[in-house]
Amino acid sequence: MSNISSNINRIHPIPAFSDNYIWALVDAVQRKACVVDPGDANPVINYLESNGLELTDIFITHHHPDHTGGLGSLITRYSPTVYGPEPSGIQGISDYLHEGDTATLFGHEFSIFEVPGHTLDHIAYYCEETNPPILFCGDTLFAAGCGRLFEGTPAMMHKSLAKLSSLNSATSVYCTHEYTMANLNFAKAADPNNSILLNRIEEEQSKRDQGMPTLPSTVQLELDTNPFLRCDQAGVITSASNRLGQNIEDEVEVFATIRNWKDNF
Ligand code: ZN
Ligand code: FE
Secondary structure, eight states, rough: EOOOOOOOOEEEEETTTTOOOOOOOETTTTEEEEEEEESHHHHHHHHHHHHHOOOEEEEOOOOOHHHTTTTHHHHHHHHOOOEEEEEEETTTTTTEETTTTTEEEEEEEEEEEOOSSSSSSOOOEEEESSSOOOOOOOETEETTTEOOOSSSSSSHHHHHHHHHHHHOTTEEEEEEEHHHHHHHHHHHHHSOOOOHHHHHHHHHHHHHHOOOOOOEEEEEHHHOGGGGGGTTTTHHHHHHHHHHOOOOOOHHHHHHHHHHHHOOO
16 A cells, blocks of 8 residues: 555555456545456455445556456446557457557556567556656566566567666556565576665565565666666676576577576576
8 A cells, every 4th residue: 555645545456366466546535446457356346345436447558367357347337447558459448558648547647658578568557746656567567577478579578678667766666466575586596696685585575474565666676676677787697697508798688588597487
């Protein structure tokens, strides 16, 4: 839960499936809510009903069922505006969004970035007007990790991550999955001498021990500890080179090597 001084008063994680969070952005005065990537309608309906909220908007980041599966029921029940990407033909989207577009939610403007890699249709939602700025990045940038490359190439994903990591460093980063401890476990192998990373492992583990989400993260913390954003750093280059058995100089090749390593970790 975050408190943000704007019409978006609250950002609440609704747990779904085994490790998804459906983020609810709440305007507590107007009693309105927007949810991001509702893979399952039931936990969303329970949250809205128990808090007396009307669902007015939905943000979709990409076509995977764990991000879209609740759309049909929520549209029938609430008739919200549904924002999302165009290329994959997701059923129920009312407003298609592309790179450079904006979407207005509760008086705040969100900028849209196309961030292909995990899927080809993946988009991210960024609002710089809140304090701190907020980013909803689905399965692209995870806390201490990044999404698997189901549809895109390493070069695409590397570019997409560069776009997100160049945002205001104070930005709160809301991704969809609680993968943080597994990601950190890999990060430690890929970037073993990073002391900020070692501190982070302890901090995130203590949140999990208390049953708390590790999210949101921040752009700065990801720059400091996420190996997939550190492919230009000596420690990660060395680990990737050792993994491949030859010296790597190209940043995209470092990225491709550690992404493949993580897939088999
Ligand atoms: Zn996905
Ligand atoms: Fe997912």
